[in-house]
Amino acid sequence: MATRLMDRLWPFSTTSCVVTGLLLLVFGYRSWKSRAARKEDEQFAVEKGCAPAPLWCAQMPWGLDLLAKAFWHGRNRTVCEWFVEISELSGPTHEQLLLGARNIGTTSPKNLEAVLTKQFEDFNLGFRIPQFRDLLGSSVFTQEGKEWKHSRSLLRPQFSSNRYHSFEDIKRCVENMLSKVVPGAVTDMQPIFFQLTLDTTLIMLFGETVANENSSADIRRRAEFGSALNTAQEYLAYRTRVGDLHWLINGPPMWRACRTVHAYVDDVIKEALEATDRSRSQSGAKKRYIFIDALIEQTRDPKVLRDQCLSLMLAGRDSTAACLTWTVRLLARHPHALKKVRDEVSSIVGLGSDAREPTREDLKQMTYLNLAIKETLRLYPPVPLNQRAATRTTTLPEGGGEDGKSPVLVGKGESVGYLVYAMHRRKDIYGEDAKAFRPERWENDALKDVGYGYLPFGAGPRACLGQEFAMLEAAYTIARMTQWFPYLTVAKGQTLEIGKEKQVLTLVVSSAEGCQLRLTETAPM
């Protein structure tokens, strides 16, 4: 019996011994390399007056326990709150050893200003390029240097408000979305917002062609595309947690998801190319200001078109949908804030589905609504963590030494993770009630100079290009939703306390509980 059991286990135990041995060798080599590099940098550190930042202590060699914890929090859907806990315990800047490689985590506005703007040339995207390549290929999000500058200068003019007619398209999509909500029934708004933002992004990129295709086959294909995009993103998110060992996070579900996503985008682009050719051949045809036209003027290479469009689809869909979901969740849980939004919308455009649709000017006047969105982006920045890696040995301005005021050394290739979610909840920046939803805090002069302490859209040369578009879409959607359904009630069983809810962290942070609400036209009894 015992021999039979050994026979069965033997091949597995041999394989696991070999794998474990190899991993130990790899981690050991990385630790040795990291220490050797540190020695070389010692002189530089002395010259710059650097001191070590607190070590976020891993109890096991090579930080294996940190990796295990990261995966545990991933499964338990509490990663962002874990980062808050770490930064509260270790201070605004800490060092850690993960899989034998040293890296730095920071929630310091001064350090972020250095990384994103002042010392822009000292940092690059690190492992983002190989981590994201399978899905996003080469696009504005995964390029650097000349290529990135070219992509950015190509895309930027398309975002300026007079070049796209998206506002009318957003309005149409929002009307379509609201007409499907059943008043008084419990509705999960999260998937509805993801669908809305996918539709608006598709229209922005490709014009009428795609989002208007409403046969059941088209709808099914769009849904398959959406779910494949989610799967692929989950893989990318796990890859970002293991640095240069990203290639370990792979497998058939990821390959299938990438194939589905790419096939869908390729078909849409093919259609858009044909539509552009048709409209060119019709003399006097009305010029459509859509992204794909501008891209096609530069290239007809299907791979280049796919990579750029897919990146924008991802950026346009997920971040704005997350922003909408969290805003509505928070408003429903804060009746006082919801009332203020309702009163404001009512006084500017009136309530009721047949009331006048808000214009851009109306939206600008809705100051409280805009503050509510701003406050949501503080508590739930859709991109809650991000990172850069040093292109050469350099320093961060603060975080080292006993008082945390000395510069911190960053060796060439080491990564700096910046924890926007945790920074946005720092009490020394936002006050004792930092974890509360209080849009009024932005009326206070004390936050006028918050600068790099508030970064939902990033900053510096790589700051978000879609910010204006996203804010317009979010404000319009919530204003119009308030007109149709002025009252929101949280469904039973949903978490009420901020930060206690389960969260799904892919490249954006969304709600694991969804956003289950009752939307009603009159005040609930």
Ligand code: HEM
């Ligand atoms: C609430 C919504 C949004 C949020 C919170 C958001 C957030 C961000 C952040 C944090 C970055 C910087 C990334 C980095 O530095 O690594 C970024 C970049 C970018 N975003 Fe957004 N974004 C939003 C909506 C959009 C939309 C709707 C689009 C376009 C359809 C878009 C397109 C871009 C582009 C093109 C970049 C620049 C990438 C680069 O130059 O590296 N974003 N966004």
